Amino acid sequence: MSFSHDPKLSDICAKVKTGERLSFDDGVALFNTNDLNALGKLADSVRRQKHGRTTYFNVNRHFNPTNVCYVDCKFCGFFRTPRQPDAYTHNIEDSLRIAGQAVKEGATELHITGGLNTKLPFSYFTDLLSSLKKQYPQLHLKAFTMVELDHFARFYKMEDGDMLRQLIDAGLDSCPGGGAEIFREPTRSMICAHKCDAQRWLDLAGKVHAAGLKTNATMLYGHIESFEDRVDHMIRLRDQQDKSGGFQCFIPLAFYPPETQMSHLPGPTGVDSLKTMAVSRLMLDNFAHIKAYWVMLGKQLAQVALHFGANDVDGTITEGGELTESYSVESNNEVKMTKTELINLIEEAGFEAVERDTVYNRIEKVAIA
Numbered sequence: 001m002s003f004s005h006d007p008k009l010s011d012i013c014a015k016v017k018t019g020e021r022l023s024f025d026d027g028v029a030l031f032n033t034n035d036l037n038a039l040g041k042l043a044d045s046v047r048r049q050k051h052g053r054t055t056y057f058n059v060n061r062h063f064n065p066t067n068v069c070y071v072d073c074k075f076c077g078f079f080r081t082p083r084q085p086d087a088y089t090h091n092i093e094d095s096l097r098i099a100g101q102a103v104k105e106g107a108t109e110l111h112i113t114g115g116l117n118t119k120l121p122f123s124y125f126t127d128l129l130s131s132l133k134k135q136y137p138q139l140h141l142k143a144f145t146m147v148e149l150d151h152f153a154r155f156y157k158m159e160d161g162d163m164l165r166q167l168i169d170a171g172l173d174s175c176p177g178g179g180a181e182i183f184r185e186p187t188r189s190m191i192c193a194h195k196c197d198a199q200r201w202l203d204l205a206g207k208v209h210a211a212g213l214k215t216n217a218t219m220l221y222g223h224i225e226s227f228e229d230r231v232d233h234m235i236r237l238r239d240q241q242d243k244s245g246g247f248q249c250f251i252p253l254a255f256y257p258p259e260t261q262m263s264h265l266p267g268p269t270g271v272d273s274l275k276t277m278a279v280s281r282l283m284l285d286n287f288a289h290i291k292a293y294w295v296m297l298g299k300q301l302a303q304v305a306l307h308f309g310a311n312d313v314d315g316t317i318t319e320g321g322e323l324t325e326s327y328s329v330e331s332n333n334e335v336k337m338t339k340t341e342l343i344n345l346i347e348e349a350g351f352e353a354v355e356r357d358t359v360y361n362r363i364e365k366v367a368i369a
């Protein structure tokens with residue numbers, strides 16, 4: 001019996017088996033296949049080669065210091081203008097209280113991203129990092145996307161190197177992967193005209209890597225973008241990884257339409273999300289980790305995604321309130337999971353749950369029955 005009834009998939013399978021790098025056309029063919037099972041099996045074979053049954057998770061908290069933002073992205077339900085009644089900016093005292101609560105619940109990482117708020121001085125961000133680091137030296141501070149770093153450099157008129165040095169001296173440990181959205185034009189300008197362009201995002205990631213810090217990378221899919229846009233996005237990341245090597249993890253983010261300017265769109269189907277996970281694993285041959293972000297995928301689909309190339313699940317987001325991201329497929333249920341629930345989710349899917357720190361050192365191996 002041949003590997004797939006889709007001849008293109010059989011050809012790509014042969015390339016994957018010999019470790020040959022997949023082309024742009026291969027990526028598009030993978031998205032266009034109707035043989036979901038064969039695609040999943042191929043991605044799973046690569047995942048198992050790299051990680052066996054290990055599925056990583058970390059105990060983290062997402063913290064958004066401010067929701068005030070001028071960027072006006074069409075996919076965002078989070079940002080507010082300064083005059084809106086629910087606009088907020090946390091002061092240092094609040095931030096320390098929130099971080100303290102996270103530490104008490106076992107968090108090893110604080111994931112910090114927020115709006116581009118022109119009312120704040122640069123010292124707000126360095127003070128935030130240094131206060132958090134002073135109070136909770138054990139907490140890894142994964143903070144600020146390439147879009148926020150670009151804003152800091154431009155708005156506060158600083159050289160990239162100087163800006164990064166000040167943030168690192170204040171306590172920055174690594175950077176999250178947001179703000180990448182879709183790199184290719186004209187899609188990027190149609191969904192986030194006021195964000196830095198693809199080349200700037202990639203260049204900044206390279207500079208952060210050169211400064212010795214790891215970063216992640218994301219892709220927002222399931223809105224107006226094409227399969228070609230997605231494959232182009234992955235290849236640009238793969239090329240950058242060849243150059244600077246500091247990406248730890250790729251996170252495909254499933255678009256969640258409610259309360260956004262694209263709320264008329266349906267968002268991705270389950271099949272589309274599984275295909276995207278699998279194609280990410282196959283195209284990004286130089287990324288060690290592919291993350292299933294359950295907050296966007298939903299818990300059930302995140303479990304299936306582990307069979308389609310994902311080897312990491314983010315994260316344990318406990319408690320709601322100010323730490324709950326407002327854009328979430330789970331928001332009608334609960335945007336939180338305890339460590340035990342997350343371990344059960346991974347084990348029920350047939351994998352071995354391993355707690356990691358932010359840079360993928362094992363913290364504790366959890367035995368499965």
Ligand code: V47
Pocket residue numbers: 075076077175176177178179180181216217218219220251253254255256257260293296314327
């Ligand atoms: O850049 C915004 C996305 C990102 C919506 O690095 C949306 O470990 C879906 O980057 N529907 C921020 N997605 C979150 C992010 C992230 C998440 C988890 C882990 C990591 C990591 C990074 O969220 C934004 C944007 O692409 N986003 N609005 C929405 N309506």
